[in-house]
Amino acid sequence: MRVLLLCGLVYSFSVPLCGVDRADSRSSLEADTADYIPSLGSFFGLAGRKLDAIASEYGLYWQPHLTESRRLIRSAARSIERRGTALVLGAGKCREIPLQQLARDFDHVVLVDLDSVSMREAVELIPEFLRHKVEIRVSDITTFTRSFVKMARQIISTSRDVKDAEIRLAGLYLSLDHLVRIPDLPHADFVVSSLVLAELARYANTYVAQLFSQKFGSEISTWKNYEELRSNLFHFAIEDHARLLASVTVPTGVVYFADTTARGPNLSTVSSAEREKILDELVGRFERVGVFRKIQARPEIWNTFDNLFKKLSAIGMDNTAGETEIVYLDKVIENIENPDGLSTDWRSRVAAEAAARLLCRGRLPIDTEISAYQAILQSYQVIAPQSMESLVDHKTFLKDLNEYGLKPFGTAASWFWLEYPCSIPRKPGAFLVNSWTLRWMN
Ligand SMILES: C[S@@+](CC[C@H](N)C(=O)[O-])C[C@H]1O[C@@H](n2cnc3c(N)ncnc32)[C@H](O)[C@@H]1O
Structure with a gap:
C-alpha cells in the first residue's frame, strides 16, 4: 500500500509549506x-x-x-x-x-x-x-x-x-x-x-x-x-x-x-551487585580475547597493571556503582588489613577493573582495545540489559x-x-x- 500525503497548512498560520526545499533560502x-x-x-x-x-x-x-x-x-x-x-x-x-x-x-x-x-x-x-x-x-x-x-x-x-x-x-x-x-x-x-x-x-x-x-x-x-x-x-x-x-x-x-x-x-542504572557480576563475567571475556596475555607480554604495561591492581586492592574499586558508603568502607578496611587474604572472586574482579582502566591510553594494540571494549559492552548487555x-x-x-x-x-x-x-x-x-x-x- 502506498500513502499519498496531502499538502498541509502549517500550525495555525496560513503559510503554505508544500514544495521543494531550498536549502539556503532564509526567511x-x-x-x-x-x-x-x-x-x-x-x-x-x-x-x-x-x-x-x-x-x-x-x-x-x-x-x-x-x-x-x-x-x-x-x-x-x-x-x-x-x-x-x-x-x-x-x-x-x-x-x-x-x-x-x-x-x-x-x-x-x-x-x-x-x-x-x-x-x-x-x-x-x-x-x-x-x-x-x-x-x-x-x-x-x-x-x-x-x-x-x-x-x-x-x-x-x-x-x-x-x-x-x-x-x-x-x-x-x-x-x-x-x-x-x-x-x-x-x-x-x-x-x-x-x-x-x-x-x-x-x-x-x-x-x-x-x-x-x-x-x-x-x-x-x-x-x-x-x-x-x-x-x-x-x-x-x-x-x-x-x-x-x-x-x-x-x-x-x-x-x-x-x-x-x-x-x-549507563552506570546509574546498574546496581552494585550487578556491577560485581559484570566484573566476574568480564574476567572470562578478557581472558578469551587475550587482554591479559597482551598485558603480560609487555613489561611496562604489566608494571602499570600491577600497580593499578595493588592500588585498587588496597583502596577498593571506586564507588561509581552507588554502593552504600558503609559497605564500601568495610571492603576498603578489610583489604587494607588483609591484602593477601583477598578472595579469588575479589582478586579477579580487581584484575578486570585494572585491565579496563588500562584502555584508551595508547598502550595496548588497537584490536585488543576494541575486543576489550566489546567484551565490556557484552558483559553489561548480558548482566544489566537495562544499562543499554x-x-x-x-x-x-x-x-x-x-x-x-x-x-x-x-x-x-x-x-x-x-x-x-x-x-x-x-x-x-x-x-x-x-x-x-x-x-x-x-
Ligand atoms: C548519524 S548521521 C548518519 C551517519 C552518516 N552516514 C555518517 O557518515 O556519519 C545522521 C544524519 O542524518 C541527518 N539528518 C538528521 N535529520 C535530518 C532531516 N530532517 N533531514 C535530512 N537529514 C537529516 C544528519 O544531518 C546526519 O548527517
Missing part, C-alpha cells in the same frame, strides 16, 4: 532569531563538523562498525536485480555507506541530507570518474523538521515571556500533523536509511532546546510535560520515516534499514513498515559502534546498532 523569521542560533542548514553543518571531530579522535575504534555496515549494505544491494537509482537518506559523510560501490553498481545515486558540506566531502572521497553518478540533494527527509523548526523560531522570537513560549511550544509539539511538507525525493530501487531514524526527532528537538535556552536561559527539559511532548515528537518521526520509506521504494525495490537502537552503558538505554522503538517502526507491505528478509544483524570508547563505562559511549533488509511482500 525573515530565521533572521529574527539569527543572533541566538544558526539557520537550520548551519545547525546541521555544525552537527556534521562535531561528528567529524569525534571521528578524528576515535575513528580507529569505529572500524569494525563501519566495515560491518558497508558489508551488509553491499550484500543488500546485490539482492536487487534492477540497479537504476540508489537513494541514501540522511547520508552525511557516508562513513558507514559503501558509496564508491553504490556509484559503480547503480546508474544514479542520490544522497539526501540537510548537511551539504558532509555530503560534498563524501563525494570527493570517491574516484573522480564515478562522481558524475552521484547527486547531492540538500533536503529535509521528514515532513516536519523544517516547518517545526521554523514555527519554533517564530514562537520563541514573538513570545511575551518564558511561560507564553512554553505554552505555545507545547501546542506545536502536539500538533505535528499540521506541519506536513512532502520531501521532494525520487523513487528508488535501493533505499538506504542508515543511523538516521533515531536522529530525526533528536535534531529537531535539540534545535528547539538550544534556541529556547539561548533566549530564556532555561531548559525545555524542565517543562512539566516535557517527556510527553518529546515522546510525541519521537513517535511522529517513526511513523513519518516508515511512510517515507514506503513512498520512495519502487515495487521491486529493497530497503536497507539500520539504526542506533540503544546507547550505553533504548533510543528508538524499532519494533513499532518495523510494524508500521509491515502495514505498508515492506517486510524484513534474510537475517537481522546487530553490533556495537564504539563512538566515544574512552568514556566507557563511566559515561555511555557506545551505540547498539541493529539492521534489517526489507522488500515488498505481495
